[in-house]
Amino acid sequence: MSLDAKIPEGPLAQKWSKHKFDLKLVNPANKRKYDIIVVGTGLAGASAAASLAELGYNVKAFCFQDSPRRAHSIAAQGGINAAKNYQNDGDSVFRLFYDTIKGGDYRAREGNVYRLAEVSVNIIDQCVAQGVPFAREYGGLLDNRSFGGSQVSRTFYARGQTGQQLLLGAYSALNRQIHAGKVKMYTRTEMLDVVTIDGHAKGIVTRNMITGSIDTHAGHAVLLCTGGYSNVFYLSTNAIGSNVTAAWRAHKRGAFFGNPCYTQIHPTCIPVTGDHQSKLTLMSESLRNDGRVWAPKTVEIAEQLRKGTIKADQVKEDDRDYFLERKYPAFGNLVPRDVASRNAKEMVAEGKGVGGSGFAVFLDFADAIKRLGEDTVRAKYGNLFDMYIQITDENPYKQPMRIYPAVHYTMGGLWVDYNLSTTVPGLYALGECNFSDHGANRLGASALMQGLSDGYFVIPFTLGDYLAKLGPKKVDTTHPAFEATKKDVITYINKLLALKGNKTVNEYHRELGHIMWEYCGMARTAEGLTKAKGLIQALKADFWVNAIVTGENEEVNASLERAGRIADFIELGELMVDDALMRNESCGGHFRVESQTPDGEALRDDDNFAFVAAWEFKGENQPEDLHKEQLVFEAVHLSQRNYA
Ligand SMILES: Cc1cc2nc3c(=O)[nH]c(=O)nc-3n(C[C@H](O)[C@H](O)[C@H](O)COP(=O)(O)OP(=O)(O)OC[C@H]3O[C@@H](n4cnc5c(N)ncnc54)[C@H](O)[C@@H]3O)c2cc1C
Numbered sequence: 001m002s003l004d005a006k007i008p009e010g011p012l013a014q015k016w017s018k019h020k021f022d023l024k025l026v027n028p029a030n031k032r033k034y035d036i037i038v039v040g041t042g043l044a045g046a047s048a049a050a051s052l053a054e055l056g057y058n059v060k061a062f063c064f065q066d067s068p069r070r071a072h073s074i075a076a077q078g079g080i081n082a083a084k085n086y087q088n089d090g091d092s093v094f095r096l097f098y099d100t101i102k103g104g105d106y107r108a109r110e111g112n113v114y115r116l117a118e119v120s121v122n123i124i125d126q127c128v129a130q131g132v133p134f135a136r137e138y139g140g141l142l143d144n145r146s147f148g149g150s151q152v153s154r155t156f157y158a159r160g161q162t163g164q165q166l167l168l169g170a171y172s173a174l175n176r177q178i179h180a181g182k183v184k185m186y187t188r189t190e191m192l193d194v195v196t197i198d199g200h201a202k203g204i205v206t207r208n209m210i211t212g213s214i215d216t217h218a219g220h221a222v223l224l225c226t227g228g229y230s231n232v233f234y235l236s237t238n239a240i241g242s243n244v245t246a247a248w249r250a251h252k253r254g255a256f257f258g259n260p261c262y263t264q265i266h267p268t269c270i271p272v273t274g275d276h277q278s279k280l281t282l283m284s285e286s287l288r289n290d291g292r293v294w295a296p297k298t299v300e301i302a303e304q305l306r307k308g309t310i311k312a313d314q315v316k317e318d319d320r321d322y323f324l325e326r327k328y329p330a331f332g333n334l335v336p337r338d339v340a341s342r343n344a345k346e347m348v349a350e351g352k353g354v355g356g357s358g359f360a361v362f363l364d365f366a367d368a369i370k371r372l373g374e375d376t377v378r379a380k381y382g383n384l385f386d387m388y389i390q391i392t393d394e395n396p397y398k399q400p401m402r403i404y405p406a407v408h409y410t411m412g413g414l415w416v417d418y419n420l421s422t423t424v425p426g427l428y429a430l431g432e433c434n435f436s437d438h439g440a441n442r443l444g445a446s447a448l449m450q451g452l453s454d455g456y457f458v459i460p461f462t463l464g465d466y467l468a469k470l471g472p473k474k475v476d477t478t479h480p481a482f483e484a485t486k487k488d489v490i491t492y493i494n495k496l497l498a499l500k501g502n503k504t505v506n507e508y509h510r511e512l513g514h515i516m517w518e519y520c521g522m523a524r525t526a527e528g529l530t531k532a533k534g535l536i537q538a539l540k541a542d543f544w545v546n547a548i549v550t551g552e553n554e555e556v557n558a559s560l561e562r563a564g565r566i567a568d569f570i571e572l573g574e575l576m577v578d579d580a581l582m583r584n585e586s587c588g589g590h591f592r593v594e595s596q597t598p599d600g601e602a603l604r605d606d607d608n609f610a611f612v613a614a615w616e617f618k619g620e621n622q623p624e625d626l627h628k629e630q631l632v633f634e635a636v637h638l639s640q641r642n643y644a
Contacts, residue, residue, distance in 0.1 A: 002627075003256075003415070003423075003612075003614055003627050003628075003629045004417065005109060005111075005417050005418055005629055006417040006418045006419055006421075007109060007110075007111035007112075007418050008022070008111065008418065012097075012110060012111070012114050012634070012635050013093075013094075013114065013118075015111050015114065015115065016114070016115040016118055016119075019418070019461075020461050023461055023462065023464060023465035024464065024465045024468035024469060025464055025468060026464045026467050026468045028056055030472055031055055031056030031057050032056050032057070032058060033472035034057050034058065034220045034221075034467050034472055035057070035058045035059075035060065035218065035219040035220055035475070036052050036057045036058065036059050036060070036219055036220065036221050036222075036223065036463070037059075037060050037061075037062070037203065037204055037217055037219035037221070037222045037223065038052070038059055038060070038061045038062070038223045038225060039061075039062045039063075039191045039204065039222065039223065039224050039225060039226055039246055040062070040063060040071070040224065040225035040226040040227060040246070040431070040433070041061050041062075041063040041068035041071055041171075041174065041185075041225070042063075042068075042071030042072055042073035042167070042225065042227055042431065042451065043071070043073040043076075043163070043166055043167055043170055043431060043448060043451040043452055043455065044073075044225040044430040044431025044432070044433070044451035044452070044454050044455045045061065045063070045068075045071075045223070045225030045226075045430070045431070045455065046061075046068055046071070046167065046170035046171055046173070046174045046455070047170045047173070047451070047452050047454075047455025047456045048223055048225060048430055048454070048455035048456075048459050048460075049061040049174055049177070049183055049455075050170060050173035050174040050176070050177050050183070050455075051173075051455060051456050051459070051460045052459070052460060052463070053174075053177035053180070053182035053183045054173070054177060054182075055460055055464075056182075057182075058182065058184075059177070059182060059183045059184070060183075060184050060186065060217055060219065061174070061183050061184070061185050061186065062186045062189045062190075062191055062204075062206060063185075063186075063187055063189070064187075064188065064189065064190045064209060064241060064561075065187065065188070065241065066187050066188055067187060068167075068171050068174060068185070068187070069167065069168075069171055071167060071227075072227050072238055072239040072241070072242050073163045073166070073167045073227075073448070073451070074163050074164045074167050075163055075164075075237075075238075075239060075282075076162055076163025076164075076166070076447070076448055077160040077161065077162060077163065077282065077284035077286070077384065078145075078147065078155065078157060078160065078162060078284035078285050078286035078444060078445055079145065079147065079155035079156055079157035079158075079162045079286060079444075079445045079448075080123065080124075080127075080155065080156050080157070080162055080166065080445050080448040080449050080452070081096065081120060081147065081154050081155055081156075081443070081445040081446050081449045082096075082120040082121050082123060082124045082154060082156055082449065083095065083096040083117055083120050083121055083154060084120075084121055084124060084142075084144075084154065084156075085152075085154075086141060086142060086144055087144055087152065087153045087154075089152045089153060090151075090152055091152040091153075091154050093114070093117045093118050093120075093121075094117070095150075095152065096117035096120060096150075096154065097110075097113050097114045097116075097117040097635075098636060099149055099150045099443060100113045100116065100117065100437070100438070100439075100443055100446060101113050101439070101633075101636050102149070102636070102641060103148075103149040103150075103336050103438075103439075103441055103442070103443040103588075104411070104437075104438050104439020104440055104441050104442070104443075104588060105338075105439055105440040105441055105587040105588035105602065105604060105641060106439065106587070106604065106606070106610070106631075106633065106636070106638050107259070107262075107439035107440040107587050107588060107610070107612070107631065108436075108437055108438060108439030108631075109418075109436075109437075109612075109631060110631075110632070110633060110634065110635055110636065111418060112418060112436050112437050113437050114635075115418075115453075115458070116437050116446075116449065116450055116453050119453045119457040119458070120449050120453065122456075122457055123449060123452045123453060123456065123457070124142070124156055126452075126456055127166060127169050127452075128142070130169035130170075130172060130173060131169065131172075132158065132165050132166055132168070132169040133158055133165055134156050134157065134158055134165075135156075135157050135158060135159065142156055143156075143157070144156060144157075145157060145286055145289050146289050146334055147285055147286065147334070147443065147444035147445045148285055148288065148331075148334045148335060148336045148337055148340065148443060148444045149331070149334070149335070149336035149337075149443040149444070149643075150334070150443065151330070151331065155286070155444075155445045157286065159380075159382070159383055160284055160286065160381060160382075160383045160384040161383065162448065163448060166448060166452065170452070170455070186206070188208065188209040188210055189206045189207070189208055189209065190206060190207050190209055190245070190561065191204045191205070191206050191226075191245075191246050191249075192204075192205050192206060192207055192214075192245070192249060192489045192492075192493075192564070193205040193249050193253070193485050193488065193489050194222060194249060194250045194253045194255075194424070194427060194485075195216065195218075195481050195482050195485045196253055196254065196424060196427075196481065197475075197479055197481045199254070199424070199425065200424070200425045200426040200470075201221065201222040201253075201424050201425070201426035201427035202218055202219065202220075202222075202426065202475050202479070202481070203216060203217050203218040203219055203222065203475065203477065203482060204216070204217050204219075204222055205217075205482075205485050205486050205489045207489070207493070207553075209556065209561065210556055211554065211555075212552070212553040212554040212555060212557070214486055214489055214490055214493075214553075216477040216482040216483075216485070216486055217477070218475045218476050218477045218479075218482065219475065220426070220467055220470060220472070220475060221426045221427070221428065221463060221466060221467065222426065222427050222428070223428045223429075223430055223459065223463075224246050224247060224250060224414065224422075224427065224428065224429045224430070224433050225429075225430045225431050225433055225451075225454075225455070226245075226246035226247055226433045227242050227431065227432045227433055228242065228409055228410040228413065228432035228433070229242070229243070229244035229247070229410050229412075229413075229569070229572060230242065230263065230407045230408060230409060230410055231243060231244075231569065232244065232512065232513070232516055232569045232572055232573050232576065233263075233407040233513045233516045233517050233521070234509050234510050234512060234513020234514070234516075234517075235272060235277060235278075235279065235280050235406065235407070235513055235517070236279065236280060236406060236407040236408060237266060237269055237279070237280050237281065237282040237406055237407070237408045238279070238407075238408075239279075240278060240279055243565040243568070243569070244565070244568050244569060244572050245564060245565050245568045246433070247413060247414050247429070247433055248568040248571065248572055249568070250414060250422065250424070250427060250429075251414065251615075251617050252617050253424065254423060254424045254616075254617070255414050255415070255422035255423055255424050255427055255429070256414070256415040256422070256423045256614040256615060256616050256627060257412070257413070257414060257415065257435075257575060257614070257615045257617075257624075258412055258413060258414065258415035258416075258434070258435030258436075258612055258613065258614050258615075259411060259412040259413075259435050259440075259579065259612060259613050260412040260572065260575050260576045260579045260613075260615065261412060261520065261524075261576045261577075261579035261580035261583060261590055262410065262411035262412040262435075262438075262439075262440050262441075262588065262589055262590055263407060263409075263410055263411070263412070263520075263521075263576075263589055263590075264337060264338070264407070264408050264409035264410070264411060264441060264442055264589050265337065265338070265341045265405045265406065265407055265408065265521065265522050265589060266282060266285070266337055266341070266405060266406055266407075266408035266409070267293075267337055267340035267341040267344055267403065267404075267405050268282070268283045268284070268285060268287060268288065268340075268363055268401075268403040269281060269282050269283060269403060269404060269405065269406035269408070270283060270388065270391055270392060270401075270402070270403070270404075271355055271357060271359050271360040271402055271403065271404040272357070272359065272404070272406075273356075273357070275510070280406040280407075281387065281391055282406070282408060283363065283384060283387075283388060283401060283403055284381075284384055285337070285444040285445070286380075286381070286384075286444075287363060287365075287381060287384060287401075288333045288334055288340075288363070289334070290365060290368035290372070290377065290380070290381075291333065291363040291364060291365050291368065291400075291401070292322055292325070292333060292363070292364045292365075292367060292368075293322065293323065293324050293333050293340070293344070293361060293362065293363055293364075293403075294320045294321055294322045294323065294361065294362050294364060294400075295320075295321050295323060295344075295347040295352040295353070295354065295361045295362065296315055296319060296320065296321065296352055296354070297318075297319050297320065297321045297352075298319065298352075299350070299351040299352060301315060301319055302351060302352045302353060302354060302358070303351075305354045305355075306353075306354060306355065306356065306358050308356075311399060312354070312362055312364070312399050312400045313366070313398070313399060313400075321347075321352070323343055323347060324339075324340060324343060327343065327644065328643040328644050329644060330643060330644060331643040335643045336441055336443060336444075336643070337408075337441065337442075337443075337444065337589075338440075338441045338588050338589045338591070338602070339601075339641075339643060340405075341405035341522060342522065342523075342591060342600075342602075344361045344403070344404060344405055345405060345522050345523070346600065347361050348360075348361070348404075354402060355402040355404075359404050360402035360403060360404045361402075361403060361404070362400035362401065362402065362403070363400055363401040363402075363403045364400035364401075365377060365396060365397070365400065365401075366400070369397065374397055377397070378397075385397065388401055405522060407517070407521070409432065409442055409447060410432065411435065411438045411439065411440060411441065411442055411588070411589065412435050412576075412579075413429060413432065413433050413434045413435040413436075414429035414433060414434050414435065415434075415435055415612065415614040415629075416428070416429050416434045416435065416436055418462075419458075419462035419463075419465065419466070420434065420436070420454060420458055420459055420462055421462070421466065422434075423614075423616075425466070426466065426470070428459060428462075428463065430451065430454035430455055430458075430459060431447075431450065431451035431454055431455070432447060432450075432451065434454075435612070436450070436454075437450050438450070439587075439588060440587040440588025440589055440590055441587075441588030441589045492564070493553055493560065493564070494553075496549050496560060496563045496564060496567070497549055497551075497552070497553060497560060498549075499544070499547045499548060499549045499563065500548055500549075501545060501546035501547050501548050502546060502548060503542075503546045503547055503548060504547070504548060504559075505543075505547050505548075505549065505559065505562050505563045505566045506562065506566075508539060508542075508543050508547060508566055508570070509562075509566045509569065511539055512536065512539060512566070512569060512570055512573055515532050515535045515536060515539070515573070516532070516573055516576070516577075518532070519531060519532035519535075519577070520532055520573075520576055520577050520580050522591060523591050523592075523593050524580050524590065524591060524592050524593065525592065525593045525594060526581060526584070526592075526594065529577050529580050529581040530581065532573075532577045533574060533577050533578065533581070536570060536573050536574045536577060537574065539570060540570045540571070540574070543566075543567065543570060547563065549563045575615060575624060578615075578623075578624065579613055579615065580592075582613065582626060583609055583613065584605070584608075584609070585603065585604050585605035585608070585609045586602035586603050586604065587602055587604045587609070588602065590602075597640065601640070601641070602641070603640075604638075604640075606638050610630065610631045610633075610638070611628040611629055611630050611631055612628070612629040612631065613626055613627075613628065614626075614627040614628070614629060615627070
């Protein structure tokens with residue numbers, strides 16, 4: 001099968017307008033004849049479900065939490081980008097496009113990214129109209145701050161709770177449609193498979209997480225808005241429940257997986273303290289607007305800090321290395337995440353790490369407090385500082401925060417074309433679930449932008465085209481494909497429930513996480529990745545013999561839910577390792593030790609790797625097929641990223 005990204009012809013700035021005009025429409029009276037399934041009601045799913053219902057389609061929406069309000073999107077702290085140029089500081093749609101392409105290390109599609117930058121301005125208007133309380137300046141205009149990888153201020157925010165406020169907006173719009181009877185909401189319901197008929201997605205199989213009932217749902221199209229898979233690393237900043245199951249099961253039904261190894265490691269997280277932890281906490285990138293990152297200049301001082309014989313504020317100015325400001329004067333502390341993360345790791349490798357474990361550097365607000373006053377710093381970042389105090393019992397108003405990189409976001413995901421369609425017609429992927437717009441490294445505050453762009457502004461157009469061509473012929477669950485897929489799901493659940501070994505599924509998850517972090521984390525080598533593949537295969541074999549899954553299907557059963565998700569993570573882990581091994585270059589968050597510049601920066605190989613890797617499932621325990629979507633750059637010139 002050849003990959004067609006369906007990027008419209010014509011000048012970059014006109015592609016989307018032209019495409020919208022070329023797409024077929026479903027007339028208003030016909031829309032009510034179509035049933036759409038939306039899996040996931042975070043920012044991408046809630047915005048899509050609300051918009052499609054508003055247009056007149058009948059929507060069934062699903063989430064595994066007890067309310068759409070609890071989607072992982074609620075955790076987003078720092079903000080959302082938009083090229084409004086409210087600051088008059090030189091921003092434009094083209095600059096946001098350019099920053100995003102460059103930030104992603106030239107591994108994203110120009111057409112998609114330009115569209116994202118273009119609709120970013122509409123997102124802010126939409127959210128303001130919904131009542132999202134973005135921070136405002138004294139005169140009433142919306143305020144902005146800066147995020148990594150850009151030299152302008154274009155990030156809109158609501159203190160450190162931007163995701164929560166945006167989700168409340170999308171959730172209100174969704175609720176309006178639930179009330180109007182246009183959306184039927186299924187909470188505590190987990191999608192476990194996709195039903196295809198003649199190669200088209202026609203529905204899903206779900207498990208009711210309260211009763212265990214296995215049900216089928218039919219629709220003219222299925223939208224997966226099921227988030228990212230950072231939890232394959234066990235420890236990440238994602239919500240504990242975030243998982244890959246929906247995307248992975250769709251992959252096994254024919255949806256190609258795009259760039260699975262592209263993972264974002266966020267530089268400013270609270271460091272790991274030991275094996276007792278089940279998740280990590282992000283300290284928002286917005287903090288790098290005012291916080292200065294440093295490590296001690298010498299190993300001796302670092303040692304004293306580690307032992308606690310001196311405190312950070314006792315380290316003289318001359319003994320501090322503000323390494324990001326030193327190495328990248330043009331961007332300073334606001335270099336992109338991959339660059340900041342690698343530099344922190346380097347400091348630690350040189351023996352200059354701080355904190356009890358030595359796996360941390362400082363993020364210091366002393367200068368900002370001197371310059372702005374503690375009250376202003378509190379007003380800007382108070383809830384983040386409070387979170388830090390609660391977790392570490394240290395006061396960042398007095399001593400610098402200790403931070404270290406952690407897994408945060410996955411740029412990889414289901415491969416989609418310009419219309420957000422996966423390789424299975426009728427099956428779409430939106431938000432973090434797809435691989436689309438961030439290349440090998442996402443810029444901060446661009447995930448919310450992409451999820452809402454996909455849901456509010458892209459899918460309402462592109463889905464209509466598919467439906468108009470398909471026609472409104474009723475689909476229902478009486479087709480034998482539904483019963484057959486349901487049977488597969490029940491067989492799989494019974495296989496999991498039959499596991500009566502002596503090792504909890506959580507232990508397997510933690511082991512997988514260790515392997516992934518060690519060999520497919522911040523730095524990767526061919527040797528390490530080859531070793532990881534063997535380790536994951538052995539872990540998988542062991543899982544299906546020695547894991548224990550307790551309880552029954554017909555009850556609330558966290559052990560069963562988790563077992564299914566972890567089995568999927570193990571399989572995904574192997575594909576990530578294959579992808580990372582195949583990509584024998586460094587780009588963005590994917591750092592192959594074998595491929596670096598003399599200064600230790602990521603060294604791309606554009607001649608051989610300027611493509612999207614799209615993997616095709618070929619059967620259980622079979623190697624997957626690699627398809628390459630060549631990336632064509634017409635508007636930007638590929639160059640070595642330079643933030644100095
Ligand atoms: C701590 C933190 C802070 C962040 N801050 C920012 C920020 O400031 N700015 C920014 O741009 N980005 C930020 N991000 C990234 C951003 O929050 C996410 O990328 C984005 O919210 C993902 O939205 P989504 O709608 O794609 O998925 P999610 O919000 O993860 O929603 C997934 C939905 O899918 C459902 N689901 C999943 N699987 C199934 C299944 N099998 N069956 C049924 N339902 C299912 C879930 O119930 C949920 O409703 C942050 C991320 C983290 C971890």
